Amino acid sequence: xxxxxxASLLHQNDQVYSRIKGQSxxxxxxxxxxxxxxxxxxxxxxxxxxFPVTQQLVGDEFFRAMAREFVQNNLPSSPVISDxxxxxxxxxxxxxxxxxxxxxxxxxALEHQLLALTHTAEYPxxxxxxxxxxxxxxxxxxxxxxSLPPNAHIVVTTFAIGSLxxxxxxxxxxxxxxxxxxxxxxxxxxxxxxxxELRVISPAESEFIKNLMEGKTLGDAIPxxxxxDLGSSLxxxxxxxxxxxxx
Amino acid sequence: xxxxxxxxKSQDATASSGFLSASGVSLKPxxxxxxxxxxxxxxxxxxxxxxxxxxGGPAKHYLHKIREHxxxxxxxxxxxxxxxxxxxxxxxxxxxQLVNDLQPAVFSEHLAWSTHDQGFFNxxxxxxxxxxxxxRVCDHIDQxxxxxxxxxxxxxxxxxxxxxHSDFSEIDFITAMVKxxxxxxxxxxxxxxxxxxxxxxxxxxxxxxxxxxxxxQIHLAGHTLDQNPNVPLKIDSHDQAVCDQVWALYEHALTxxxxxxxLIERDGNLPSFxxxxxxxxxxxxxxxxxxxxxxxx
Numbered sequence: 399x400x401x402x403x404x405a406s407l408l409h410q411n412d413q414v415y416s417r418i419k420g421q422s423x424x425x426x427x428x429x430x431x432x433x434x435x436x437x438x439x440x441x442x443x444x445x446x447x448x449f450p451v452t453q454q455l456v457g458d459e460f461f462r463a464m465a466r467e468f469v470q471n472n473l474p475s476s477p478v479i480s481d482x483x484x485x486x487x488x489x490x491x492x493x494x495x496x497x498x499x500x501x502x503x504x505x506x507a508l509e510h511q512l513l514a515l516t517h518t519a520e521y522p523x524x525x526x527x528x529x530x531x532x533x534x535x536x537x538x539x540x541x542x543x544x545s546l547p548p549n550a551h552i553v554v555t556t557f558a559i560g561s562l563x564x565x566x567x568x569x570x571x572x573x574x575x576x577x578x579x580x581x582x583x584x585x586x587x588x589x590x591x592x593x594x595e596l597r598v599i600s601p602a603e604s605e606f607i608k609n610l611m612e613g614k615t616l617g618d619a620i621p622x623x624x625x626x627d628l629g630s631s632l633x634x635x636x637x638x639x640x641x642x643x644x645x
Numbered sequence: 646x647x648x649x650x651x652x653x654k655s656q657d658a659t660a661s662s663g664f665l666s667a668s669g670v671s672l673k674p675x676x677x678x679x680x681x682x683x684x685x686x687x688x689x690x691x692x693x694x695x696x697x698x699x700x701g702g703p704a705k706h707y708l709h710k711i712r713e714h715x716x717x718x719x720x721x722x723x724x725x726x727x728x729x730x731x732x733x734x735x736x737x738x739x740x741x742q743l744v745n746d747l748q749p750a751v752f753s754e755h756l757a758w759s760t761h762d763q764g765f766f767n768x769x770x771x772x773x774x775x776x777x778x779x780x781r782v783c784d785h786i787d788q789x790x791x792x793x794x795x796x797x798x799x800x801x802x803x804x805x806x807x808x809x810h811s812d813f814s815e816i817d818f819i820t821a822m823v824k825x826x827x828x829x830x831x832x833x834x835x836x837x838x839x840x841x842x843x844x845x846x847x848x849x850x851x852x853x854x855x856x857x858x859x860x861x862q863i864h865l866a867g868h869t870l871d872q873n874p875n876v877p878l879k880i881d882s883h884d885q886a887v888c889d890q891v892w893a894l895y896e897h898a899l900t901x902x903x904x905x906x907x908l909i910e911r912d913g914n915l916p917s918f919x920x921x922x923x924x925x926x927x928x929x930x931x932x933x934x935x936x937x938x939x940x941x942x
Contacts, residue, residue: 399773399808400729404761407770417773419807420876428875429806429843436768444767473764476736477695477723517699592703 407434408470441469444479448513449486451566452506455499464493480517483510501557501579508559508585508596515587515594521547523639532644540617544610544635545642550588552604552611560585560598588640597638602626607635664689664716664750668907668928670921672717677707679918681714687925689716689750691908695723698739708747717747718862718908721754723765726785726799727772728758741792750906751862753798753831754789756782756819771804774811774818779825786826798829798861803836803868803881805843815840816854823859830856833864834895835887835910839879848894857902865895865928866910884913887924895928899935907932 399417406414412427420426442465446453453461468489474482487507496502524532533539560583565573584604586597599607602623609619620628635641667688672680680690690711697708711717721740724732744752757769772778790797801819813821823830832855841848867885871878887895887909899905909924 400758400761403770404763404766407766408763417808417810419809422875424875426806428873429878432805432871432878432880433768433770437766440767473766475764476733477725477759477765477767478698478736478739479695479767480699516702519701589701592701592706 406430407437408473410434438466438469441474441482442466445469445483445486448480448483449506449509451509451563452486452490452502454566455502455505456496460495464490464496467493480513486510501559501562504555504557504559505563508553508555508563511553511587512594512596515549515589516592518549518589520589520592521549521642523547524641524643525639526636529636529641529644540615542616543613543645544616544619545644546607546611546640547588547642550586550611550640552599552608553585553587554604555583555585557581558583560596563596564598588638590638595638599634600625603631603634606631663687664718664906668909668925668932669716669718670909670925671911672708672711673911673915674704674707675915676918676921677703677711680711681707683918684714685918685922687715687922688906689718689908691718691720691910694719694721694740694743694752697743712747717749718751718753719744719747719749721752722769723759724754724785724789725758725760725765726754726789727756727770727778727782728760728785729781730760730762732785732788733760737789737792744793744795751798751831752793752795753800753862755800756802756822769802771802771806771808772818773808774813774815776812779813779818779821782822783826786822786828790826790828796827796829798831799823800831800833800864801836801840801855803833803839805878805880807844816851816856820856823856828859829861830859831862831864832857832860832898832905833866833910834898835864835866835868835891836881838888838891838894839868839881842879848890849897852894852898852901855898857898860902860905863895863898863905863907864910865891865907865924867891882913883910886916886920887927892927892931896931896935899931904932904935 402414405411415423415426418426418430420429442462445465446461468486472485472489487503490496490503490506536542557579558577558581561577562579565577584599584601586599586607588595602621602625605621606619606626620626667686669687669689669691672690672692692708697704699705723736755769756772758772759766759768759770772782786797786799799822837848837851841851865887866883867887869880869882869885871880907928909921909928911921
């Protein structure tokens with residue numbers, strides 16, 4: 399019964415109607431449709447919650463039609479709905495009607511990464527005074543190792559999706575209108591208190607942070623790049639409370 | 646006092662008098678700050694287990710803050726008790742962890758299925774009332790109760806059709822399920838109204854036949870009416886205030902079985918917290934009358 403029921407739910411066929419009481423096929427259809435509607439509407443709504451910027455970029459109608467097709471072939475693999483949509487960006491890459499927005503799949507992937515990051519555990523980080531204290535205790539700060547939370551990571555993108563994401567999130571329509579989308583970006587994804595936070599950083603800052611994450615000393619982490627400013631980069635990392643410990 | 650089933654069996658250090666004495670409401674993220682700022686005089690909050698299984702993030706943070714002040718009940722919406730597939734062991738393990746951390750007054754689930762080969766349908770799909778289903782449901786409840794090390798409550802469903810073949814009526818199925826598995830029941834009065842309307846049955850007859858001795862908790866919620874030309878249907882939408890018919894059925898049920906812990910369930914079209922709180926107080930007024938032996942005031 400479950401097999402026929404599931405097939406009728408997803409593929410709009412009437413396989414299961416012979417098992418349903420009703421005066422007419424129309425009545426059976428109306429009754430069964432409540433379940434169909436619940437499944438599709440609730441999962442499309444869930445995707446709209448998880449991918450708000452993706453939705454804004456293509457509009458509500460387009461998004462819901464695209465999401466419906468995704469839902470039909472990609473039900474959640476677990477009852478934890480906040481995990482849903484991990485394959486949505488791959489689906490969008492193959493969804494021809496969305497070809498005119500070549501960065502749409504990348505935005506979807508970014509949104510899913512951010513939500514997943516929000517749901518990871520928080521790590522205690524050092525405040526400004528604790529960092530100052532650690533630096534003042536040593537003669538040679540360049541030998542220090544600065545540790546970031548293990549759930550922080552850097553993403554290098556093909557399009558300027560970090561700036562686009564932030565502009566949409568903050569409703570900065572003037573930025574959206576003038577943004578050069580066809581440009582690489584380095585994005586730092588880390589938790590700020592309870593929520594994932596996205597920050598667009600320079601390539602030099604990106605290399606510096608990656609070196610710190612790999613366990614290099616402060617001295618060895620400094621990139622060979624004229625544009626790099628150690629003082630301002632450290633100030634940002636401290637302000638963003640990205641250090642879990644200093645040794 | 647005629648203590649509800651689940652509480653008699655699951656008494657522990659944290660199942661305090663809050664849950665028993667005053668009604669509760671669904672816990673929604675939109676209310677976290679209202680609750681922590683005002684600490685309203687509610688008996689408990691109910692969460693959907695599946696919304697609180699993360700390692701971190703705001704939901705987990707606020708849940709534990711609110712738990713410091715209130716009793717909790719955990720309502721599973723994804724275990725697929727009526728499913729043809731075995732229970733998802735990794736999901737079950739996460740639910741067990743949550744229940745162990747939170748020590749809720751009650752854990753409840755649904756007489757429904759939601760997972761099949763294609764994945765999770767995110768809806769409570771109807772169980773056929775036949776012998777195969779009964780065995781499957783009871784096996785899954787056994788597995789769940791063993792994993793949680795406590796009896797669970799199973800909720801009567803809202804349904805939109807009946808199957809052509811059944812071995813039992815819904816009431817007989819539920820009664821047999823309780824007898825075989827030792828579970829208790831969560832009586833959802835709105836589901837009674839919705840299901841009885843949709844199959845043109847009398848909800849009072851349903852309540853009079855329901856095995857009320859085993860009811861450990863009650864849900865009250867709102868529904869919507871789908872006025873389509875084929876067959877009008879009531880939809881269990883949880884996005885409206887509790888309606889007068891459901892309040893009347895609630896009073897009838899309590900008159901018959903005595904006081905029971907009660908939840909105002911709300912999932913969509915969220916009202917102000919004050920409005921939800923007022924509905925919980927309305928439930929408390931009915932319960933007070935029942936406790937004083939003065940129904941239908």
